[in-house]
Amino acid sequence: MSESTGVAERHICVIGLGNVLLGDDGFGPLVVERFRCEYADHADVEVLDLGTPGLDLAPYLHGKHLAVIVDTVKSEGEPGTLCHLGETDFGDRRAALHLTGHDPGLAQCLAQLRLAGRAPSKVIVVGVVPQSCALGSSFSAPVFAAVSTAVEKIASLLREHDVPCQRRAVQKPPNLWWETVLRTGMPT
């Protein structure tokens, strides 16, 4: 089934996943927003904060050539440790018995899209090991310290795939609207 509506399609996506109201879980959205503000726009690259979409991630990965996903990961290592995962690292291992719409995630979306012949040719996850994902808390120091490195990591991954990632002459101010929660903390 072909595109016939004239909605422009871009072939590369940079996606931040996580809940911005849950401390370190907001790492993905923060990193992609910083990337959007520090690096110049590119006609073929879509930069998206998708929150916690579950199976609704599929439409955003559909038909892409390359997907770079920034997320928190449950993995070995100290909080703030960055890792770089390919599809085989999280691919088909999960036997998922799901009860609710939130349970299926990235692996499920990719498997579906692969069967439909519309999976991204390449998926790379830039992950960080979180310290705390408590409601309304701020980023932990080690995770916050990893943000700049993760932004640079996105740029270098894109360059490896022939996208000329150029820093903006003047950075845009990042729109971190949820920071008001983090600044003022939890109301009592």
Place this chain on the structure above:
Amino acid sequence: MARISIDPVTRIEGHLRIDVEVDGGAVQKAWACCTMWRGIETILRGRDPREGWVFAQRFCGVCTTVHAMASVRAVEDALQLEIPANAQYIRNLILIAHALHDHIVHFYHLSALDWVDITTIPKADPARAASIADGVSSWPGNSHHELEAVQNKVKGLIASGQLGIFSHGYWGHPAMRLSPEMNLILFAHYLQALEFQRKACQVVGILGGKTPHIQNLAVGGVMNAINLNSLATMNMDRLGTLQSLLQELIPFVQQAYFVDACLLAASYPEWFRYGRGVANYLSVPDLPVDAKATKFDLPGGVIMEGNLGSVRPIKDWRDEPIRAAVAEDITHAWYQGQGALPPWKGKTDPYYTDFRDEGKYTWVKAPRYNGHPMQVGPLSNILVGYSSGHPLTRKWADAAFKRISSVHGLNVTPEDLQSTMGRYLARAIRSAMLSELALQHLQLLSSNILKGDDTTYNPPQFPAHEVEGVGLHEAPRGTLSHWVVIDKAAFSNYQAVVPTTWNASPRDQKGVSGPYESSLLANPVADPEKPLEVLRTVHSFDPCMACACHTLDVSGREIAQTKVL
């Protein structure tokens, strides 16, 4: 007596756990437990009501839009602020597209595999499958060629020995009864649905500025600029794109999804006998067609004790009885205290104990309507609409009944819809209705703009005294309400009573169960090790535990457990 606990351990914590006691091949007792606290309402206290919706749409990762909408409606209700007609239509189009997306994903990607056994697909005859499908639908995606291609993909998947995400299925279970050809047709549509749910997302994206978290809302209307002579705003070009997207989406809903739901219903007639549960139904009106929101395209009402002959209509959002009737009981939920409070006086003070069968056992509060549990969702929409003689509801419900009876020889009545299968069928009927309304609301928007009305926003004024408001929305999973108290231009209380709270409600102080729990009673369970039948009934509600902490698990540990205790 066997006790089964189904507890998906997902991400950092799980969301929904179902415990059932099974005896004589059927469920005798059931508990629905939400294993995660949603304390996000506490974040909203003290904040500017104009920005509440931005936070509210992060309540949940999947139903973002609906919380944003309920939040602005709640503040507008408190301020008695009317919004422009254009804003109503733009919001309605977003809500329709979101709901269609949600229902398509529920049917195909979240629940079809409870009924469709993909491991039989290699045995199907694609030519015969194409002729069966052609006999019931004019959908172009049913060709012999297309079905054969899907069959080859499935063969390849099975031959690889790596079923991946499909490895959890209860393949070969005695309760799986579709022919290989039917399984092939439904699975082909499962794959095609990936394409069409995107079109629904694109509609939301064009109107909302961004999806999944829309950016165009404001207390008082929407921020979409309308100017037919400007390239950067809502213009004829943009309206034309919306129309093309909808025209591609609608045939999938009406010729694939609606037909498939009828096919499934006819193939599993016994599922009209299970899963009735709470027979009190609540539905609120939605899709207002005028600025003042006095007329609606989707009706609201209340039905008690399964008495389909008697509906108390809810005519509009100012309905007084609903404001007085709703209270949330915390006797069996992990909050401090006992008994029920109305949402405007609601408290969210956590008090965790272990899972106690007779005590507190979930994070979900028990909403009650004049003290009664209520079922919400597409089934309530259809029963309320059908019983009140709503023409569009009758049109599509009767079309479903006629199709099931003429093609499959099974008589289904509105009475029968009160069941596990009825919830599937009702969702498909609602989707067909929404697909028809989509173009109508686009037409309403275009004609209003062409008349010369380009207003989209009325600025809010906050009074010096305290005001209360409720924002109602009939979301994909059912009645959603946000209850706000505003004092000196800040929220002093914020409570969300969400559809899954109604349906996944625990017992109340009188010991009365909510819809999930009571729908599971007498549900058959052929094999306690593989409680497929329990999943079918739970999935029929489209569970969505508002959450959402989110961490990719790369350690490869098992993420779901079914324990027979």
